[in-house]
Amino acid sequence: MHSTKPSYIHKIGEQPLKYTTIGQLLQETADKFGERKAVVSVHQNEFLTFFELLQKADKLAAAFKLLNLEKNDRLGIWAPNLLEWYITMMGCARAGLIAVYLNPVFEAPEMVYCINKTQIKALVCADKFKQRDYYESLLTIAPELVNCARGDLQSEKVPSLKTVIRISETNKRGTYNFREILDLANDSEVANVQKFQQCISPDDGCSLHFTSGTTGKPKAALTSHYKMVNNGFFIGKGMDLSRKHHTLCVQVPLFHIFGTDIAIMVALNHASTIVLPTNGYHPSKTLDAIKNEKCTVVYGTPTMYTDLIETQEKRKERISAEIAVIAGAPVTPYLIEQISRNGCKVELLYGLSECTGIVFQSVLTDTKKAPELVEYVQEHFEVKVINESGGVVPFGTAGELCVRGYGNMLGYWEDEEKTNEMLGKDGWLKTGDQFILEEDGSGRVVGRLKDMIIRGGENIFPKEIEEFLVTHPEILEVQVIGTPHKRLGEEVCACVRVKPQANLTLEDIATFCKGKLAYFKIPTKMQIFDYFPRTMSGKIQKFKLKETLSEKNL
Known part of the structure; x- marks a missing residue:
């Protein structure tokens, strides 16, 4: 017999939300676990401890100020998975800038749109990735680079962009080198970054994630320090990461919320080590990293796990972590069963950029249970399921999932109309996902409404x-x-x-x-x-x- 109760759940938190910034969280983690590795970049053969990460982040933040970047200015990160990516994200947080996370395979027209949409003032980019030379791509966007003074770009196509910083061992006209920038500020200027932390509010915007843009132009979801810090904490709490030191193999791209919110912010909250196997994606190298770095947790989309399993069968090796974190796309029972064969627990996450990260979460130890079931709503969130008219449907009935809580975005950048379409004045955010919510708090995604x-x-x-x-x-x-x-x-x-x-x-x-x-x-x-x-x-x-x-x- 179907329930007649409305499908609404409010998950009251067992622990209070943290009112702090990303920069303050980095300081706190470095103070407690300074000698622990924060990030290992296997393909670069480099690593940083949390203390070193804080040092470099503050040097970078001080340099940003010398480059005339002010609080709330936008800085774009256009690069694959590099150690410098993590440093730049933390440098932006310590400087009070808003980081704009850009897909490293964006072409010139897409970059022009993103830069102009968010008025990016400075850009940190890679040297090369796959077949892409980032400097050559930039010259098609802003040919004025070759004749301008560094930090004084005057571009017709992207007028807001003034400064370009390249992660490279070589120098190119009109751009700074990343390592050079780290040594730009003196000790006094770096020390001032510490004092500046009191000027940054947890409620300040700190990051912009572009949506996939499958329908129309991509939108940029703005979120705050407060939202990112807390989502990272509660995701890690659900995974019980604070019980011991964990090493997270991150094969997903850092620019995505899977990389920023679910990987970096989880690691920062729970003093976990992030391992970057490659700058892109390579199943065999990921398996090597899991084995050699003794990774206890692996991050990936369903497709990535399919590739890992296929590669592992070809190599005839048994390589397994303790936890497999899956998000980004629906997962099948068959794949869950394959992953679990080596005793690996499966952590299923459901969320979206507009909610900062994760809304539902579960650890599946019983592979016979349908993997679309999520054990609980994330702490401090409300969820409901509605019909086409906006009425709440009974438990067990399909409808559109709506979310309300601390994680909901501040809004789409300079797009009030689209913001109002998705985020109501009452605080409820429409996900666009067809969902069934059960009375016990579990739920399952049926599919996208548009699909x-x-x-x-x-x-x-x-x-x-x-x-x-x-x-x-x-x-x-x-x-x-x-x-x-x-x-x-x-x-x-x-x-x-x-x-x-x-x-x-x-x-x-x-x-x-x-x-x-x-x-x-x-x-x-x-x-x-x-x-x-x-x-x-x-x-x-x-x-x-x-x-x-x-x-x-x-």
Whole structure:
């Protein structure tokens, strides 16, 4: 019998929220665990202790002030996973700047948009990454660099940008070198950074994360020190990280909330060591880092774990951590079972940039339990599930998940209209996720509202079909999308990646589904892909799959 109670839960915190800044938290951690490693960059063969991290952050913050950067100015970080990335984030926090986290694979037009959208005044960028030369890319954005004095860029395309700092061993005209900047300030100027901490409020904005921009231009979600500090603390508390020293293998990109909020802020709160296996993503090197650095926790998206398991089978090695943290995309029961075979606990996280990080969290030790179930709402959050009219649906009924709590963003940068669409004056934030909340506090994501397929009047959520199809012995990954149909409106298409030498047909899929899925959920079309287009954070871009199918007239 279904519950008639409204699906609303308020998780009252067992511990009070912290009213502090990221910079003050760094100072506190360095005072207690100064000699402990804060970050190990395997590919750079370098590491920093928390004391060294604080020292370098303060040197950088002092240099920022000498470069005429003032409190609340925006500084962009455009680089892959480097030790300097962590230093720059902390330097911004200690200087009272707002860090703008930029995808390291952004092309010139995307960078122009982001710089102008948030009025970035200074940019810290890498030297090279994959096939990209960042200086050459910058010259297409601001050709004036080659003739300007350092720190005095006057660009027609990006007028707010004045200073460019390169993480490089070489010097280029119009730019500073990162290591040079660290030695720019004298001891007195560095000491003044400590005094300046009292001028920064926990409620001040500190970071801007751009949304994926799958529909329209990306929006920049602004969050505060207070929100990031507390989300990091409670995520780590849920993982019981303070019980002992943990080493976190971070294969996700740092620019994403998975890197900043779920990795860096968790590590800072719980004095954990972050390990960066590579500047990008390489499953084999990640396995090496887990083994050699004795990592106890691994961070990754479902796709990354699929790759790790496949690579591990090829290497015929048994490499496992204590905890596998999964976020960024839906995960299937089959993948949970594979990860758990070596005794690894699975930590499932649900959240979004607009909520600073995580709203639901669970540790799964029983792999028979459906992985979409999350054991509890994060402390100090309220959640409810609503229908199309805004009314709260009963427990156990699907609807849109709404969130209210300390973690909700301050708003989208200079976009009041979009902010008001998502974040109501009553403080409730609409997630856009179709969700079922149970009376015991557990919940599950059914899918994205925009991904729902309507076939002949039947509402179909792709996630259910994907979770079933991935158990087929010849399928590696699957994405289910709706394609146009004259009579039914939409029909179900399975986009699949298959194992080598597999010979999968649509008839095979139909036979596999018969008797297991309702007839209207069984795919009537199939397309095999060698790879799925992904964002830098590992999310599969369904809209690009739809574009490909449209080109093929499917």
